[in-house]
Amino acid sequence: MNEQGKPTLAVVGATGAVGSVMLGILSTREDVWGRIKLVASARSAGTVLQVRGEDVTVEELTPEVFDGVDVAMFDVPDEISKEWAPVAAAHGAVVVDNSGAFRMDPEVPLVVPEVNPAQVANRPKGIISNPNCTTLTMMDALGALHAGWELTELVVSSYQAASGAGQPGVDRLRAEVSAVAGEDVGSRVGDVRRLIHDKVGDDSPFPAPLALNVVPWAGSLKDDGWSSEEIKVRDESRKILGIPDLKVSATCVRVPVVTTHSLVVHATFRKEITVDAARQALIEAPSVVVLDDPASSEWPTPADVVGLDPTFVGRMRQALDFPNTIELFVCGDNLRKGAALNTAQIAELVCAELMSKA
């Protein structure tokens, strides 16, 4: 805490794709923090970044960096979080972790502030997890609908952006798009793959070409052919919404979009639901914007909502053949609500709690 009683925040992973967005978010939201420390690997330490209009020098990730830190946000790979989040917690910081390391730990809450804010207090390990970006894309909207109609089943297909794989994902997509631009490719088998191989090589965070293509894979291989991303959508949706027996089938597909995930959602409820009532509930949800007038070509697309905070919902339809079922097309910025923004919101809940106790 500083002299005004404002908590000290550490941003671990400040130089990554999500970290960069986080600095922008911290610079524009209500200024609840005392000191903000920026932390990264030894390689990035010494870099000077701007946050809240001030230059801040990035410090190296060490145990001592957490001395005096009240809240530590982690935007780093799973294995770094697994090692360092407990270190930060042992130094007295409340950790808000955006990795997958702790999300399904029963002693770690998984929080979406619009859905289950009270869970931040249940943190015996001093760690709170931020959900996976794909799951987060639909949680605000589904939380609002579940509150009214009791969600029972979800069938989800994703259209996931390159930045879900971090800055290397964005750089790779841009290099591939430049490689295919102006070329007569995409009509003959493998010509996109050959051109990209020849022009930019095969070193990619994606397991297949992404420019002029879609790739039905995200994450690592789990049991029975499921990808880790698909299992996360199932497990995390159940935990956040508090529906242990929620039926979920997700298929995760990467698309050549820089940032903003889109989801097609087929959602079934226990109670009778109409599309008009569901639309009204989403209009009233503070963090959801409904763009849904196809007669005027009004629906969300990733390019039109990237960089914005809300969850955008369109293409709302009453399922014609499935009772109590609504179809939705949902877009959300995977680096903002899908990562940095939700992490910042969780940290702000902790901040308010610390200040109320101080």
Added chain:
Amino acid sequence: MNEQGKPTLAVVGATGAVGSVMLGILSTREDVWGRIKLVASARSAGTVLQVRGEDVTVEELTPEVFDGVDVAMFDVPDEISKEWAPVAAAHGAVVVDNSGAFRMDPEVPLVVPEVNPAQVANRPKGIISNPNCTTLTMMDALGALHAGWELTELVVSSYQAASGAGQPGVDRLRAEVSAVAGEDVGSRVGDVRRLIHDKVGDDSPFPAPLALNVVPWAGSLKDDGWSSEEIKVRDESRKILGIPDLKVSATCVRVPVVTTHSLVVHATFRKEITVDAARQALIEAPSVVVLDDPASSEWPTPADVVGLDPTFVGRMRQALDFPNTIELFVCGDNLRKGAALNTAQIAELVCAELMSKA
């Protein structure tokens, strides 16, 4: 018929995106046809195109052009088919129409040769319809599974290619990709749209930018917010598979891919189905190729299967929470099996029938 008793074929719409693919298909499949006439609008008449290695001059679409024609394939817009298919039929040609004009007419069969070939004979109007490309992408695979397990429910999301909107769609996607190549766009709201507006203008067959974007719309607006493409998937799947009460929810989304539609399919069956048995049934289906080994990054992507005839299936998974349900990722060339190839196959069935009667 020519002197060898081979029927005369007319290809109406020979200069369009599907027509061009059709000429290639007619040049490589078994040479069952006598004369092949190429027909197009007055604007394109006189153009010389190659088919079966020979130069053929495109003739203008007139009633007389169908004199002596045994089979006429139509790859033209709905309104042209609606006017001219009956004219061709009245001149004695059996029409195989790839437009949406007659597909749901109870007196017009809707045929996928691998699924319901016998239907070609039930053509009181002398017209046979070829299904919509999005529906066709999954029909061979679903037909094979329905034969074994009785399909009851389908939840489908599409990842549709630009060439579904014809050559103007391909040209527009290429122009947009060139406009965004090398530019730092896709992270700020509307920057892709502004750049494309400035560089290539707003005259597009798509209702939103497609480069670095996905667009949740294909076709025209139908009742209650559904798109015509989504309704076609429902109605045509029911008619082709002969399941009038099949439950279907489809959401159709355009993606920045030149050619080959992809579908995420959540398919539920009346009988108990295992993913291993389903995979075996698809392996045995002559027109389906299973690419399904995620441990080796093996699954179909549009760029890797475009230009090929089969339906490609991967990401086969047993639904974890839904009984008798299989998840699939299906890719098919929307200009080949999705249009020209299936039309050619139907025409060949008619050709065989005519020759057997001759």
